[in-house]
Amino acid sequence: MKKTIYQLGLWSLILALAFACEDDAEEVGLPTASFQFEVGETDFLTVTFENFSQNYESSEWNFGDGSAVSTEDNPVHTYEAAGTYDVTLTVTAASGETAERTAEVEVEDPNAKLTLLAGTESKTWKLLREGTSMLLASDPDFSQIFWPGNQNDGTRPCLYDDTFTFTRDGAYIYDDGGTFWGEDGVFPSEGCFEATAANMENVNGDNVSEFLSGTHEYTYDAAANQITLNGQGAWMGIVGLATTEKTPEPQSSVTFNAITAAGGDSGVDTLYINFDHDGTFWAITYVSYEDPSVEPALVTEFVPEECNPLEAVSPEIISHTFASNDASEWNLMQPVESGAGLTLGVDDPTDAAATKVGQYTRNAGVDFQELQFKLDPANAINFENMTTVTMDVYLPSSNDYSGDLTDNVFVGFGATECPPDWFTDQHEYQEMAVAKDTWVTITFDLSAPDFVGNDGNGATVFDRNDLDMIYIAIGGAGHGVGGEFYMRNFSIE
Numbered sequence: 001m002k003k004t005i006y007q008l009g010l011w012s013l014i015l016a017l018a019f020a021c022e023d024d025a026e027e028v029g030l031p032t033a034s035f036q037f038e039v040g041e042t043d044f045l046t047v048t049f050e051n052f053s054q055n056y057e058s059s060e061w062n063f064g065d066g067s068a069v070s071t072e073d074n075p076v077h078t079y080e081a082a083g084t085y086d087v088t089l090t091v092t093a094a095s096g097e098t099a100e101r102t103a104e105v106e107v108e109d110p111n112a113k114l115t116l117l118a119g120t121e122s123k124t125w126k127l128l129r130e131g132t133s134m135l136l137a138s139d140p141d142f143s144q145i146f147w148p149g150n151q152n153d154g155t156r157p158c159l160y161d162d163t164f165t166f167t168r169d170g171a172y173i174y175d176d177g178g179t180f181w182g183e184d185g186v187f188p189s190e191g192c193f194e195a196t197a198a199n200m201e202n203v204n205g206d207n208v209s210e211f212l213s214g215t216h217e218y219t220y221d222a223a224a225n226q227i228t229l230n231g232q233g234a235w236m237g238i239v240g241l242a243t244t245e246k247t248p249e250p251q252s253s254v255t256f257n258a259i260t261a262a263g264g265d266s267g268v269d270t271l272y273i274n275f276d277h278d279g280t281f282w283a284i285t286y287v288s289y290e291d292p293s294v295e296p297a298l299v300t301e302f303v304p305e306e307c308n309p310l311e312a313v314s315p316e317i318i319s320h321t322f323a324s325n326d327a328s329e330w331n332l333m334q335p336v337e338s339g340a341g342l343t344l345g346v347d348d349p350t351d352a353a354a355t356k357v358g359q360y361t362r363n364a365g366v367d368f369q370e371l372q373f374k375l376d377p378a379n380a381i382n383f384e385n386m387t388t389v390t391m392d393v394y395l396p397s398s399n400d401y402s403g404d405l406t407d408n409v410f411v412g413f414g415a416t417e418c419p420p421d422w423f424t425d426q427h428e429y430q431e432m433a434v435a436k437d438t439w440v441t442i443t444f445d446l447s448a449p450d451f452v453g454n455d456g457n458g459a460t461v462f463d464r465n466d467l468d469m470i471y472i473a474i475g476g477a478g479h480g481v482g483g484e485f486y487m488r489n490f491s492i493e
Contacts, residue, residue, distance in 0.1 A: 031056040031093040033101035044109050046078045049087070053099070056091035063087055064105070082109050113222035116260040116269060118166040125164045125271050125286040127152070129296040133160075134238065134284040138366045140276060144339050146368045147421070154302035156181055158192035161298055164236055164286065172218040172229055174236075180212065186240035186248040190424075202248040210250040211239050220258075227273070228255040237284040241275045267291055279367035279480030307418035309466040312380040318470070319491035320373070322358025333470065333490070334376040339369030340473075349394055349486055350439065357394075357488040362405075362475045364482030370410075370473035380468040381413070383461045386492050389429065389444040393474065394486035397436040404479030407434045409442055412451075413467040422469060425453040427461050439488075446492075 032054045040046040051059055051073050061070040063077050064085035070077065079085065088102045109115050117123065127133040132149035152160050158179035165173040180195040182188070186202055193199050197209035210233025217230045229236060233250035240246050243255045261270040267290035275282040289295050320330040324345045335342050341361035348354040363369060375381065395407055409431045414422030428451040429444035447460050458464045470492075474485045 029055065029093055029095040029097060031091045031097055031099040033089050033091045033099040035089045035101065035103070037087070037103070037105055039107065043078075044082070045080070045107060046076060047105060047107065048074075048076050049089075050074050051089065051091075053089070053091040053101075055093050056099070057094050058092045060090045060092075061087070062090075079107050082107050082112070111222075113260060114168075114220055116262055117220060117227075117258070117271065118168050120168065122165055122167040122171075123288055125166075125288050126162065126295070127160050128270075128285040128287050129160060129298070132285075134282070137281045137283065138279065138339070139281050140274070142281075144366060144369070146280070146339075152296065152299050154299040156192065157298055157300045158195075166218060166220075170217050170219070172216045172231070172234060174213055174216070174234070176213045181239065183239050185246060204248055206249065208233070208248070208250050211235060225257055225259050226255055227258045228253060237273055237275060237282060241282055243275075245277055246280075263290075267294070277367075279365050304419060309415065309417045310378055310380040310468050312382040312465045313375070314382040314385050316385045317491060317493040318375070318381070318386070319489075319493070321355075322488050322490070323356040332375045333373050336372050336374050336469075338372040338471075339363070339366055340371050342371050346486070348488075349396065355488075357486050360472070360474050360485040360487055362481070362483040362485070365480045367480055368477050370471040373470040373472075374416075374468060378468075380415070380417075380466050381461075382465055383446055383467075383492075387446055389446065389490075389492050390441060391472075391490040392439050392441050392488045393434060394439050395434050395436050395474070396484060396486075399475075399483040399485075400481065403481060404476065405481040405483050406432075406476035407436065408432050408474070408476055409434055410471075410473040411442075411444060412471050412473070413461055413464075414469045414471065415464070415466040416469045418466065420454075423453070425457055426471075427452055427458075427464070427467070 034052040035049055036052060037047050037049045040048070049061065053059065059071060059073055061072070061075055064087050065079055085105045085107065086102055087105045088100060090098055090100045092098045129152040132151055135145060135149035136147035138144040138146065150156060150159070158177070159181045161177035161179065163175045163177070167173070176195040178195055179192050180199070182191050182193055184190050188203055195212055197207065197212065200207055200209040200211065202208045214231070214233065216234035219228045219230070230253050232252050235241065235254060237256065240248055241254070242251045257274045257276065259272045261272070263269045269288045271286040271288070273284050273286070315332055318332045320333045322344055323329050341363060343359040343361070345356040346359045348357050360371060389411055391411070393409055399405060401407055410428055412426045412428035414426040416422050427449045430450040431442045434440050434442070447462065449460060452459060461467060472487070475481070475483045
């Protein structure tokens with residue numbers, strides 16, 4: 001009896017163990033998929049995957065970028081570009097059962113801004129050849145445009161063949177392409193010339209061949225969006241632009257603002273740089289082409305657009321009292337939008353009961369400004385019946401003349417309807433060191449200008465038939481010091 005009971009117990013134990021083993025076998029046969037990944041510290045495109053799956057015999061990895069699947073257990077995969085990828089791991093058990101896990105893998109360049117500027121090894125930039133590549137304004141808001149910009153129109157081809165290369169190891173390489181632009185204020189005259197050391201004499205008579213092609217160094221502050229070029233003569237934008245001013249002398253270091261923008265599917269990245277000099281704001285645009293063949297052609301010869309200047313009239317007098325804008329106070333001459341401010345009909349600073357006068361406001365923070373006037377009706381001026389300009393000015397001593405603000409008065413004439421820019425082709429008359437705190441009558445002989453922008457278009461206003469704008473400038477130019485002045489009884493007759 002005991003033996004029977006023992007045998008029954010033994011068989012029960014055997015059966016229990018058998019069923020328990022069968023349950024364990026079923027659990028072992030069900031796979032689970034799990035993995036982790038790590039982005040490379042030195043190569044952000046390379047990702048190492050570690051398989052933590054259970055109960056499997058084989059693995060298959062889909063990296064989400066269209067590449068071939070991998071059957072390695074712990075693969076290392078290199079992506080072609082930064083991005084977000086859905087990676088799927090599928091594991092298969094001996095029983096044929098499968099399990100799957102998908103995770104989002106973000107491949108991000110920790111130095112994305114630097115890569116956009118300098119590529120993975122290097123990147124070359126050129127001036128934008130479509131539209132305006134550079135301009136000069138009063139401030140970052142472009143409140144006043146001093147120079148409407150430069151274009152790839154054949155007027156300055158020596159600028160548009162220059163290349164500016166940033167390398168990933170910190171080198172900055174400028175290539176002038178064999179030609180150079182003589183920038184106003186840096187060289188004695190504007191224009192393209194052969195890029196040789198012998199031609200590199202600036203307005204001070206110094207040789208500035210350091211501006212020519214060369215290899216320098218740079219640092220890039222991605223957080224502050226600033227580039228610093230290091231090396232004697234290193235420059236970008238316009239030759240002579242330094243950190244805080246425009247200068248004809250090469251600098252050992254130049255810092256400027258720089259913002260990069262990825263072109264996406266266009267394959268054309270953009271680099272915007274600017275120099276914010278108190279009162280002048282230089283903005284320059286560069287591009288870099290993934291496919292150089294799509295770059296617009298360099299225009300090497302300027303073809304003027306058809307332009308019809310205003311019809312010229314021959315008045316005997318052009319005038320404005322500035323007492324008001326009533327018809328009785330002016331003849332042909334009307335103010336137009338200008339950089340400086342004009343207030344008509346203010347009190348005479350010497351006698352509030354006297355006839356009203358005009359107030360000229362030189363706005364602080366704006367380097368180049370003047371009052372502009374045009375004829376009404378709109379016409380250009382033929383000066384054949386006129387010989388003299390006269391006006392009364394009053395310069396208060398309360399203005400601060402100890403710095404850049406001057407006591408000089410300029411009157412000039414420009415042509416605004418047709419190229420070139422009027423401020424490169426004007427006729428100007430200058431009265432220096434005007435007395436303070438008293439009305440002074442200034443007289444100019446139209447046949448004797450103090451400055452002519454382009455002698456080729458005529459030595460005096462009598463040689464011109466296209467001058468359509470009159471301007472008055474008080475206090476000097478090239479600085480941002482403000483001031484208040486008064487004027488009355490302007491006339492040309």
